[in-house]
Amino acid sequence: MDRRISVGLFAVAIWGLAVLPNDAIGQQKTVSEQLLGTWSLVSFEFVRPDGSKQSTFGADPKGIAFFDAGGHYIISVMRSGRAHYAIDSPAQGTEAENKATAQGAITYFGTYSVNEAARGRHAVLCASWKPNSTITSPIN
Numbered sequence: 001m002d003r004r005i006s007v008g009l010f011a012v013a014i015w016g017l018a019v020l021p022n023d024a025i026g027q028q029k030t031v032s033e034q035l036l037g038t039w040s041l042v043s044f045e046f047v048r049p050d051g052s053k054q055s056t057f058g059a060d061p062k063g064i065a066f067f068d069a070g071g072h073y074i075i076s077v078m079r080s081g082r083a084h085y086a087i088d089s090p091a092q093g094t095e096a097e098n099k100a101t102a103q104g105a106i107t108y109f110g111t112y113s114v115n116e117a118a119r120g121r122h123a124v125l126c127a128s129w130k131p132n133s134t135i136t137s138p139i140n
Helices: 009-016 031-035 095-103
Strands: 002-007 037-044 062-067 072-078 105-115 120-128 136-139
Parallel strands (some): 002 037
Antiparallel strands (some): 037 062, 062 072, 072 105, 120 136
16 A cells, blocks of 8 residues: 655654545545555655744655554655765765765654544654654644
8 A cells, every 4th residue: 555645743744644535435444544554755844833834855855654553653754866975885974974864864663543533643752863852642
């Protein structure tokens, strides 16, 4: 299953778009069933408190999200067109190459749950590309 979506800060938009049209007339899928599978990124924007937007990963970011039936997710987003390392080994990257990598990619994973009655989603971050990232919150 491959779906296209827009992703916002920490991919909360993925969860906001969990209710999609039914595949067949008369068949009602639960929110959990609609969320399951593989999602392809179409855009990624941070929305500031004043409403302005920042395209941190450029005009054509690449990304994917997976949500499994066991309540696990993983999301990865990268800036497209990133420069190649001069030496084909990230362990030997220059300071500039390593900085571009750190600023041009995010990956995180954790667990999620869905409250079908309230049509609400809840995410818990287990690990992230940024060591001091934490999230344990309802996603609306």
